[in-house]
Amino acid sequence: MARRKMKTEPWADEGRDPLELLARLLVNGSYRVPTEGRSTLPALGSSDIAAAVGYMPDALEKHVALGVATRVPPAAVARLSMLAYRRIAAAVRDARPQPLDLSVPADRWRMRLVIYDAAHELIYPENCRPYGELAKLAKTRKVAYIAAHRIATVVLQEALNGGRQEFHRRLFKG
Numbered sequence: 001m002a003r004r005k006m007k008t009e010p011w012a013d014e015g016r017d018p019l020e021l022l023a024r025l026l027v028n029g030s031y032r033v034p035t036e037g038r039s040t041l042p043a044l045g046s047s048d049i050a051a052a053v054g055y056m057p058d059a060l061e062k063h064v065a066l067g068v069a070t071r072v073p074p075a076a077v078a079r080l081s082m083l084a085y086r087r088i089a090a091a092v093r094d095a096r097p098q099p100l101d102l103s104v105p106a107d108r109w110r111m112r113l114v115i116y117d118a119a120h121e122l123i124y125p126e127n128c129r130p131y132g133e134l135a136k137l138a139k140t141r142k143v144a145y146i147a148a149h150r151i152a153t154v155v156l157q158e159a160l161n162g163g164r165q166e167f168h169r170r171l172f173k174g
Contacts, residue, residue: 018168019069052170056163060084064156065163067123077123081115088115088155092148099147100140111148113138118152122160 056062063080066072072080089102089111100107100114117134120127135145 018164018171019065048171052167055170056166058159058162058166060087060159061163061166064119064122064159065167067119068160071123074120077119078116081112081119084115084119084152084156084159085112087159088152091151091155095147095151099144099151107140110138110140110145114145114148115152118149118156122153122156 053062053066056065060083063083067076067080089108092098092100092111093102100111102108102111117129117138131146131149132142134149135142138145
């Protein structure tokens with residue numbers, strides 16, 4: 001039985017990652033998108049990037065993509081985690097067994113800490129801390145923390161991948 005090679009990312013055929021382009025184009029400089037016959041094609045500018053980002057319909061995808069591309073400061077990571085709270089809380093409520101009971105105020109606060117840690121880890125992967133230490137800071141059991149963190153990471157990764165696809169579509173497909 002022959003195995004078909006699956007495309008992992010939709011932009012793999014282009015040979016360029018949209019978030020890398022976003023990061024390069026947001027920084028002032030003389031970077032031009034490499035294309036054949038580039039002297040005949042106008043370079044992408046900051047207005048093209050602003051328009052592509054501005055027309056992205058999903059706010060969470062937009063903020064996650066911008067956060068990862070520009071490596072936002074911790075205050076912006078906190079705003080991103082507040083934006084992602086509702087979607088991640090719905091995923092936690094649907095999980096069986098539920099790692100945190102979101103009807104309890106203390107668990108809602110723990111969930112906010114877990115979401116912040118997951119968003120911080122997504123934006124700064126080099127600053128990962130052990131789950132045991134993070135669970136102790138959130139004052140929760142390690143097993144519950146890991147389950148909630150896994151759910152938050154999955155939702156944020158889906159938003160990041162959706163943001164990549166949407167940015168690519170808005171920038172290159174017009």
